[in-house]
Amino acid sequence: MSEQKVNQQWGGRFSESTDAFVQAFTASVQFDQRMYKEDIAGSKAHAEMLHRQNILSKEDFDLIIKGLNEVQAAIEAGTFEWSVALEDVHMNIESALTGKIGISGKRLHTGRSRNDQVATDIRLWLRNTLDLIDAELKRLQLGILDLAAREYDTIMPGFTHLQVAQPITFGHHLMAWFEMIKRDRSRFADCRARMNYSPLGAAALAGTTYPIDRHISAELLGFDAPTENSLDSVSDRDFAIEFASSASIMMMHLSRFSEELVLWSTPAFDFIDLPDRFCTGSSIMPQKKNPDVPELVRGKSGRVFGHLMGLLTLMKSQPLAYNKDNQEDKEPIFDIADTVLGSVRAFADMVPAIIAKKENMYLRTKLGFSTATDLADYLVRKGMPFRDAHEVVGKAVKLGVDTARDLSEMSLDELRGFSDLIDADVFECLTLEGSVNARNHFGGTAPNQVKAAIERAKAVI
Numbered sequence: 001m002s003e004q005k006v007n008q009q010w011g012g013r014f015s016e017s018t019d020a021f022v023q024a025f026t027a028s029v030q031f032d033q034r035m036y037k038e039d040i041a042g043s044k045a046h047a048e049m050l051h052r053q054n055i056l057s058k059e060d061f062d063l064i065i066k067g068l069n070e071v072q073a074a075i076e077a078g079t080f081e082w083s084v085a086l087e088d089v090h091m092n093i094e095s096a097l098t099g100k101i102g103i104s105g106k107r108l109h110t111g112r113s114r115n116d117q118v119a120t121d122i123r124l125w126l127r128n129t130l131d132l133i134d135a136e137l138k139r140l141q142l143g144i145l146d147l148a149a150r151e152y153d154t155i156m157p158g159f160t161h162l163q164v165a166q167p168i169t170f171g172h173h174l175m176a177w178f179e180m181i182k183r184d185r186s187r188f189a190d191c192r193a194r195m196n197y198s199p200l201g202a203a204a205l206a207g208t209t210y211p212i213d214r215h216i217s218a219e220l221l222g223f224d225a226p227t228e229n230s231l232d233s234v235s236d237r238d239f240a241i242e243f244a245s246s247a248s249i250m251m252m253h254l255s256r257f258s259e260e261l262v263l264w265s266t267p268a269f270d271f272i273d274l275p276d277r278f279c280t281g282s283s284i285m286p287q288k289k290n291p292d293v294p295e296l297v298r299g300k301s302g303r304v305f306g307h308l309m310g311l312l313t314l315m316k317s318q319p320l321a322y323n324k325d326n327q328e329d330k331e332p333i334f335d336i337a338d339t340v341l342g343s344v345r346a347f348a349d350m351v352p353a354i355i356a357k358k359e360n361m362y363l364r365t366k367l368g369f370s371t372a373t374d375l376a377d378y379l380v381r382k383g384m385p386f387r388d389a390h391e392v393v394g395k396a397v398k399l400g401v402d403t404a405r406d407l408s409e410m411s412l413d414e415l416r417g418f419s420d421l422i423d424a425d426v427f428e429c430l431t432l433e434g435s436v437n438a439r440n441h442f443g444g445t446a447p448n449q450v451k452a453a454i455e456r457a458k459a460v461i
């Protein structure tokens with residue numbers, strides 16, 4: 001990047017050029033050049049609006065479009081020379097435009113300020129990113145559905161307090177993940193909808209004296225409408241905070257999935273196998289196969305939560321309207337976007353490739369007295385109050401613990417020793433299959449309910 005002595009964009013009232021360190025310190029071009037496409041699209045829409053309103057001549061407008069196309073081509077070809085002295089993406093592009101087309105380039109900034117320009121660019125960039133995130137989240141949902149459809153009747157222990165609680169199906173567990181992602185997508189969609197208004201024309205803060213039509217540029221850029229208030233347009237970054245907050249909640253979900261994958265793939269659980277291509281080995285321990293992808297995603301949630309706090313703190317106490325503080329919104333937004341896109345992509349690739357170790361899942365479900373509630377429910381159906389049934393089954397479980405046997409492995413006589421309401425039909429509800437099949441209602445774990453949930457999910461995805 002080249003340096004430059006007197007700033008050509010606003011040098012008029014200055015008698016000395018900016019301190020070299022201050023120039024570099026206040027510049028944002030190192031990171032905001034990521035928004036070059038949005039900046040050029042915004043400029044084109046602004047120029048078209050100016051032209052349609054007879055503020056900009058046809059010749060100037062045509063030259064501006066042609067020049068902007070050339071600038072974009074140079075950026076994309078890697079031949080564009082970014083300059084720190086020109087501070088940010090906006091002034092770099094405008095200066096290059098003027099270098100190409102001369103005086104017409106200087107007319108582009110009529111009725112506009114970098115304040116509404118940057119507020120427009122970042123919204124456009126985020127809107128596009130939200131669409132990319134949504135597509136990846138949808139791909140993850142499809143991966144979850146794929147695995148859930150394969151494992152809809154695979155029995156595994158359901159946990160509370162990470163202690164075996166009741167038998168569930170693996171498909172049911174996966175569909176819980178699906179629901180979380182469904183809400184994450186809707187949170188991002190809300191964020192997009194609230195953000196999709198055009199700040200262009202707000203200018204520095206108060207609007208402009210030219211006869212602009214903000215509806216034209218808003219429509220050209222695919223915004224729902226222009227923003228209502230010029231001060232609000234250039235000053236608030238609540239959409240960035242909302243994005244960070246939706247992203248944090250989503251990463252919190254991914255970190256929970258990660259934790260489960262890490263646990264399930266340890267030999268201590270041995271519920272799943274993660275394909276080798278998502279794991280790494282150890283340089284010292286030859287036997288190791290580490291679940292790096294879920295571990296890293298779990299870890300990456302931290303930086304997203306941190307950015308949420310950073311953005312909240314950035315905006316807290318800022319007086320209206322624009323302040324240079326706002327330049328600090330971009331790096332967190334970009335980092336959140338990269339982190340979220342990478343994490344979701346890794347999950348979307350990995351989840352459908354998970355291999356369930358059905359026998360181990362089944363065995364672990366049997367070892368945990370997971371049908372104890374079913375036995376209590378059985379006694380209730382035979383007329384015993386639930387609290388008494390709880391007590392009776394607790395005693396049976398104690399015998400099971402003492403003699404290392406599941407309830408289903410006790411004889412009818414032994415079980416009848418706890419209550420004479422127990423008959424031979426008890427064994428139907430003590431089996432794992434009987435237990436899951438009995439939870440046969442909307443939202444329950446019975447395999448046919450899981451199947452129905454998968455069908456409903458396919459319809460709404």
Ligand code: ARG
Binds near residue numbers: 028088115322
């Ligand atoms: N680089 C600035 C930002 O990211 C652009 C707006 C600067 N406006 C100003 N009045 N200094 O916020």
